[in-house]
Amino acid sequence: MNRRQFLQHSALAASAVPALGFPTLVPASVFGKNAPSNRVTVGLIGTGRQGYGQNLQGADLKAIVARIPGLLDLADVQVTAVCDVDSWRMDKAKTTIEAHYAKKAPNGTYKGCSTHRDFREVIARKDIDAVMISTPDFWHVPMGILAAKAKKPISCEKPLSMSVHQGRALVDALKKYGVVNRTDSEFRSIRPQNLAVELVRNGRIGTLQKIEIVFPSDPTPVPPQVDMPVPKELDYEMWLGPMPYVPYTDMRVHTPFDILKRPNWMRVDTYAQGMIANWGAHYFDMAQWANNSEYSGPIEIEGKGEFPKSLWNSMINFSVKYRYANGVEMTCQQTPTSKPSIRYTGSEGWILVEGYPGSISASNPALLGSKPSGDELDLSKTLWDKTDFVEAVKTGRKTLEPIEVGHRTISISQIGLIACQIGEKLTWNPEKELFTGNNAANALLTAPLARKEWIV
Structure with a gap:
């Protein structure tokens, strides 16, 4: 039994778990020394402020909890691929991931995270169990539907869609293909x-x-901007994707080489x-x-x-x-x-x-x-968002925020x-x-x- 078969088998076995239950994970020792790994492999699509920051690394909120866990905090998760149209951001995420896992490796090195410019490559990979979508809002539905067709569990950043009809199309696709899914938001936790x-x-x-x-x-809204050359690290055509072509300016996309600043596209109604x-x-x-x-x-x-x-x-x-x-x-x-x-x-x-x-x-x-x-x-006792999603992938139960x-x-x-x-x-x-x-x-x-x- 390979790992994907194991996860699917586990989902069937746990189909009766209540939606708000918090099941105990089955230890690998139950299956003997040749058991498949309990670790869920995740492809991170989008490595900007939210993807690289909170979704990957978590966040400190000391007023209420030591930290909100990110994917790297979860022992039963392995982030094996990152995808972004901005190579600087993508490489930064890869470096962070490999440095994190290297600390846990016996020989102190780790080189197991691949990079992709095209999200479809991540979705198509058989060795990736689930995807975390952390892209600009206008990309959520096309990516989510393609992931659903590939029967890849998804956790998708909010806001989920650009229209009511788009959102309903995503929901219908996930139901049709029976895919575990979660709206990625920490507020419920x-x-x-x-x-x-x-x-x-x-x-x-x-x-x-x-x-x-x-x-x-x-x-304060910015005035119209002058056209700018596309930065060499950015695949601008791929960033635009389904949207009409317009000349590049960084105030439409995101500030180059700054992963902490809130992205500019959030204030342009074509993209958010x-x-x-x-x-x-x-x-x-x-x-x-x-x-x-x-x-x-x-x-x-x-x-x-x-x-x-x-x-x-x-x-x-x-x-x-x-x-x-x-x-x-x-x-x-x-x-x-x-x-x-x-x-x-x-x-x-x-x-x-x-x-x-x-x-x-x-x-x-x-x-x-x-x-x-x-x-x-x-x-x-509500689980944090990433933990809730990963446990749902492993058991097949409903997430707290489908x-x-x-x-x-x-x-x-x-x-x-x-x-x-x-x-x-x-x-x-x-x-x-x-x-x-x-x-x-x-x-x-x-x-x-x-x-x-x-x-x-």
Whole structure:
């Protein structure tokens, strides 16, 4: 039995594991000295700020935990391939990976991480068990669908898609091919964030009535930029992929030789959808979870926002209001000086989580020490995102945040953006994922890909 057969066999054996269970890994010794390795091999697609930083190496959040583990922190993971269109970033990731594993090797050396410019090479490799997609947002769906067709488990960065229809296509592909999947986001594992959800779901503030979200401010939009020569380390054609060709400028892509700076593409609406999507992928997820509507959505939306006439043209300074069928009202806003927070108000009190990773407060501080009892929701032992994904790959169980949930989350960002673009109150059918009686709004549910070869 080779390792992939072993993993598939393990998945079948563990198919009855509950979605929120935390199964014990079966030690290799059970199978004898010739047992296949329990280690999951991972290909990292995208080695920029998020891929190289948190996804590969983890992050220190000493206020709540020693660190958020990255892939290199997991003893049952081997990162065997990295892929990026920027060779400087890719080589930096390779060097970091090999140096990490060399420290654990008996002879102090390790040279087992390959590099790839084309993500399809990583997906096609038989010796890679799963892929971590950490690319710009517009690449998530094409890569995710091709991985699903190859039956490769995926963990995909948020925001998952550029449109509601794109996101649904990814969900359908993963279901069709039966692929383990996870929306890569750490918020569900951060205790102040999931404690608030736990308390709301367990009725500690009475009946939930209102959710108020504030997103952090954006930097000042940049004016139109002059065309620049493409850096020799960047395969710009491959970076553009499905999007129309435009001349290169680093303010459209990312700052060369700087892996820590937030990428510039996040503020260009061709490649991402701004702060309502970037932070919405976190806070709308928490709101949906607290409202027990993570596989559904609101029924009414209205909003307004500013659309800069510049290279950085993603919506800023917005205010959007949503209403759910159960009567819960959710608002979100961004101003030039705003800081992130989420506030849950119920019939008997409120809970507020401010900042990142988050400090929690409540109308009655005693609420924060309340413990679940009986069948109440207990999120105190929630696994971190990478650990949750790897254990799901090994057992076949459902992850804590499947792509379906991430799709529903980012759909809220997308329909809020559309409401601001249309300038009217819209009625939303979350089952059909369509607006009622508004063809102009429905036309915006699809984000066309200009280069047909990337439509999968």
